[in-house]
Amino acid sequence: MVSTEPATVRLQSIRRSPAQARILAVALNLFAEHGVSGTSLQMIADGLGVTKAAVYHKFNTKSEIVLAVAENEFAKLEAVLETAEILEPRVRAREMLLLRVIDMAIERRRWVSVLQSDPVMIRLLADHEPLLRITERVYGLLLDGATGPEARVAAAVMSAAIGGTLVHPLVADLDDETLRRNLLRITRRIFDVDG
Amino acid sequence: MVSTEPATVRLQSIRRSPAQARILAVALNLFAEHGVSGTSLQMIADGLGVTKAAVYHKFNTKSEIVLAVAENEFAKLEAVLETAEILEPRVRAREMLLLRVIDMAIERRRWVSVLQSDPVMIRLLADHEPLLRITERVYGLLLDGATGPEARVAAAVMSAAIGGTLVHPLVADLDDETLRRNLLRITRRIFDVDG
DNA sequence: GTCTATATGAAGATAGAC
DNA sequence: GTCTATCTTCATATAGAC
Numbered sequence: 001m002v003s004t005e006p007a008t009v010r011l012q013s014i015r016r017s018p019a020q021a022r023i024l025a026v027a028l029n030l031f032a033e034h035g036v037s038g039t040s041l042q043m044i045a046d047g048l049g050v051t052k053a054a055v056y057h058k059f060n061t062k063s064e065i066v067l068a069v070a071e072n073e074f075a076k077l078e079a080v081l082e083t084a085e086i087l088e089p090r091v092r093a094r095e096m097l098l099l100r101v102i103d104m105a106i107e108r109r110r111w112v113s114v115l116q117s118d119p120v121m122i123r124l125l126a127d128h129e130p131l132l133r134i135t136e137r138v139y140g141l142l143l144d145g146a147t148g149p150e151a152r153v154a155a156a157v158m159s160a161a162i163g164g165t166l167v168h169p170l171v172a173d174l175d176d177e178t179l180r181r182n183l184l185r186i187t188r189r190i191f192d193v194d195g
Numbered sequence: 196m197v198s199t200e201p202a203t204v205r206l207q208s209i210r211r212s213p214a215q216a217r218i219l220a221v222a223l224n225l226f227a228e229h230g231v232s233g234t235s236l237q238m239i240a241d242g243l244g245v246t247k248a249a250v251y252h253k254f255n256t257k258s259e260i261v262l263a264v265a266e267n268e269f270a271k272l273e274a275v276l277e278t279a280e281i282l283e284p285r286v287r288a289r290e291m292l293l294l295r296v297i298d299m300a301i302e303r304r305r306w307v308s309v310l311q312s313d314p315v316m317i318r319l320l321a322d323h324e325p326l327l328r329i330t331e332r333v334y335g336l337l338l339d340g341a342t343g344p345e346a347r348v349a350a351a352v353m354s355a356a357i358g359g360t361l362v363h364p365l366v367a368d369l370d371d372e373t374l375r376r377n378l379l380r381i382t383r384r385i386f387d388v389d390g
Numbered sequence: 391g392t393c394t395a396t397a398t399g400a401a402g403a404t405a406g407a408c
Numbered sequence: 409g410t411c412t413a414t415c416t417t418c419a420t421a422t423a424g425a426c
Contacts, residue, residue, distance in 0.1 A: 019409065035314040038232035040401060054410045056403065117312040117359075119230040126364075139365060149369055153377035156366045160359025161352045164312075168351035169321075170334060174344055182348035186385055214391065235419060249392045251421065393426070401418070408411075 008130050011075035016068070020058050022048060028069050032111045036066055036120035070124055073115055074134050076104060081137050090144050097141055102162055102183055106176050109166040116163040158187050203325050206270035211263070215253050217243060223264050227306045231261055231315035265319055268310055269329050271299060276332050285339050292336055297357055297378055301371050304361040311358040353382050 016024065026047040030039040041062055045052045059065045080100040087093035105112050115121055125131050142155050162183065165171060171179060211219065221242040225234040236257055240247045254260045275295045282288035300307050310316055320326050337350050357378065360366060366374060 033314065035230055035232050037230050038314060041403085042401075050409085051411060052401095052403085053405095053412080057409065060403085062402070113312060113314075117308060117362075119228065119233060119308075149366075149373045150377055152365045152369070153360065153374065154381065156360045156363035157356045157378070157381050159365070160363055161356045164355025164359040165348065165351045167312075168355055170347045170351040170354070171344075174347070178344045179348065182345055183352070186349065186352050189384055190381055236421090237419080245391085246393060247420085248394080248422085252391065255421090257420070391426105393424100395423085395425100397420105397422075399419080399421105402416085404415075405413085406411100407413105408409105 008133065011071050011078050011130060011134070014071055014075065016072075017058070020068070023055055023058055023065065024069050024072055027065050028072075028111055028114065031066075031069065031114045031118065031121075036114065036118050066120060066124060067128065070115065070121060070128075070131055073108070073111070074131050077101075077138065078134055080104060081134065081141070084141060085137070090141075094141060094144060097138070098158075098187065099184070101138070102180060102187065105162050105166055106180050106183075109176075109179075112163045113167045116159075154190055158190055161187060161190070203328065206266050206273050206325060206329070209266055209270065211267075212253070215263070218250055218253055218260065219264050219267055222260050223267075223306055223309065226261075226264065226309045226313065226316075231309065231313050261315060261319060262323065265310065265316060265323075265326055268303070268306070269326050272296075272333065273329055275299060276329065276336070279336060280332070285336075289336060289339060292333070293353075293382065294379070296333070297375060297382065300357050300361055301375050301378075304371075304374075307358045308362045311354075349385055353385055356382060356385070 023044065027039065027044050030043055030047060034043070041052050041055055044065070045055050048055070055065075059068065080097065084093045084097040084100065087096055125135065139155055142158070143151050146152075165183060166179065218239065222234065222239050225238050225242060229238070236247050236250055239260070240250050243250070250260075254263065275292065279288045279292040279295070282291055320330065334350055337353070338346050341347075360378060361374070
């Protein structure tokens with residue numbers, strides 16, 4: 001059978017009802033504050049002002065909520081990626097990706113920790129092909145063929161630096177613009193020499 | 196009453212029975228893998244090959260286990276700190292602290308994520324004075340009086356970079372020595388210009 | 391130091407009414 | 409889309425024996 005369906009559905013094309021979107025927004029906030037395991041369906045329901053049953057009507061399991069939250073966030077990353085991947089030369093594509101990822105991370109600084117370091121999220125990311133593929137594309141573009149330890153450590157440092165810095169208590173009181181300027185300066189320094 | 200007791204007990208002076216130490220070792224491993232909230236006392240008991248009641252005999256609550264795990268780890272940091280703080284000039288003290296923290300983090304790379312980013316741990320760290328004080332001393336020495344955004348972002352990036360890089364999938368297959376060499380090179384680059 | 395047994399509550403999850 | 413009611417499982421935690 002000849003199909004025009006893509007092998008992988010674009011995450012951006014996933015549509016949710018308003019009720020589902022509300023659940024995901026509340027869940028993301030609670031995940032960020034308490035971790036995925038530390039967040040119960042009761043807490044999500046309370047956050048929405050409804051009962052657990054109402055939440056279960058929209059998502060059959062807690063896992064589905066976690067996955068949907070991840071898909072939502074990775075859809076934004078996918079959009080950035082698609083724009084960057086068609087850019088030439090590659091060095092410009094990389095620069096652009098870096099800029100946009102930092103912007104995205106700063107915009108969503110209250111939430112990056114869940115996506116980057118929650119054990120449940122990490123496991124989901126490793127097991128769920130579409131999410132894994134997005135991550136691989138990001139690193140593929142960032143490393144641009146380089147596979148040596150230097151390049152990989154540099155990319156890992158950058159990823160850790162961007163995500164980890166934003167949630168750090170030392171910079172909690174800094175405004176977005178100051179944070180972006182400094183983060184960009186520092187990541188450029190990491191990147192330019194090794195990337 | 197005149198007392199020779201220090202206002203704060205040194206974390207290194209806390210002694211545990213062998214049974215307690217075994218519990219903490221198993222707990223730390225499970226916390227790293229599943230997060231603190233994702234780890235039950237049943238899992239810890241199973242990991243030890245005993246019943247829950249046996250664990251409860253040594254620690255009255257799960258919180259106590261979490262706190263003891265944190266104290267154990269921070270005691271190592273405290274030891275490094277005490278050695279560094281008496282060094283002169285300050286630039287040497289900072290260099291030494293950085294080196295030893297990186298070594299410590301690499302030695303304990305499977306566990307840094309719990310201490311650095313688990314929501315339960317973060318809350319504990321913010322609420323528990325003795326742990327908070329250790330953290331403040333680390334940043335105090337690292338920043339050495341600097342309070343500007345540049346210095347603070349640099350310190351945050353470094354902290355995030357060290358902890359976050361070690362657990363990153365991109366470097367999961369790299370040996371400790373390669374990791375240390377590259378991490379040191381990169382953190383020096385962040386540090387030397389801003390620190 | 392470890393066990394069995396048990397209490398109590400909260401978790402995930404479903405059925406069926408409105 | 410939301411409710412009440414209910415089920416089951418698992419969580420934290422304790423009592424008391426060996």
